[in-house]
Amino acid sequence: DIQMTQSPSTLSASIGDRVTITCRASQSISNWLAWYQQKPGKAPNLLIYKASTLESGVPSRFSGSGFGTEFTLTISSLQPGDFATYYCQQYSDYPRTFGQGTKVETK
Amino acid sequence: EVQLVESGGGLVQPGGSLRLSCATSGFTFSAYWMNWVRQTPGKGLEWVANIKHDGTEKYYLDSVKGRFTISRDNTENSVYLQMNSLRADDTAVYYCAKDSAWNSAWPHYFDNWGQGTLVTVSS
Numbered sequence: 250d251i252q253m254t255q256s257p258s259t260l261s262a263s264i265g266d267r268v269t270i271t272c273r274a275s276q277s278i279s280n281w282l283a284w285y286q287q288k289p290g291k292a293p294n295l296l297i298y299k300a301s302t303l304e305s306g307v308p309s310r311f312s313g314s315g316f317g318t319e320f321t322l323t324i325s326s327l328q329p330g331d332f333a334t335y336y337c338q339q340y341s342d343y344p345r346t347f348g349q350g351t352k353v354e355t356k
Numbered sequence: 357e358v359q360l361v362e363s364g365g366g367l368v369q370p371g372g373s374l375r376l377s378c379a380t381s382g383f384t385f386s387a388y389w390m391n392w393v394r395q396t397p398g399k400g401l402e403w404v405a406n407i408k409h410d411g412t413e414k415y416y417l418d419s420v421k422g423r424f425t426i427s428r429d430n431t432e433n434s435v436y437l438q439m440n441s442l443r444a445d446d447t448a449v450y451y452c453a454k455d456s457a458w459n460s461a462w463p464h465y466f467d468n469w470g471q472g473t474l475v476t477v478s479s
Contacts, residue, residue: 347400
């Protein structure tokens with residue numbers, strides 16, 4: 250199975266901060282990577298697919314990059330609604346696997 | 357608007373069975389792969405199974421193979437997860453998730469999710 254490892258597990262930040270989350274795959278997944286945002290009690294919500302393509306309706310302050318085994322999700326200027334948990338997920342191979350999540354909390 | 361509504365969760369004893377349903381609307385159901393994904397506080401998000409748009413291909417997480425069966429009814433726009441021989445570690449919120457790729461031979465990422473249904477396996 251392809252292991253997805255996110256860092257950090259928790260990130261403390263303030264409104265307006267630039268936030269970067271890293272996701273590493275245990276083997277190359279090309280750019281078959283998606284990022285999701287999840288708020289408490291809600292289902293995950295797709296932010297980015299194919300490593301860097303923004304899903305329709307997602308604010309442009311979110312961006313993704315990377316290829317192969319290392320990927321990043323960046324929020325250019327953190328907004329109040331961005332405090333949530335973020336997950337990466339590979340869709341290169343079965344089983345589909347997720348990172349363990351990065352919780353973005355208020356500093 | 358795409359809508360996915362899961363049902364069928366509940367409390368079941370170890371070794372028991374449950375059938376989850378996911379009723380969908382707002383898209384051409386018969387053209388998309390469909391998935392079940394579960395979430396626990398301890399193991400996070402875990403993909404469980406998926407099924408091709410025409411039902412001819414199904415894939416499973418190793419730990420549920422032989423116990424869970426995914427199926428779909430394209431006339432009812434619904435996908436199902438039959439869960440047998442349930443174990444305590446199957447306890448989770450189960451989400452139905454729509455694949456992104458239209459009429460694709462290979463599934464991609466999950467672009468729409470239901471609200472989830474809680475399955476608790478306990479005596």
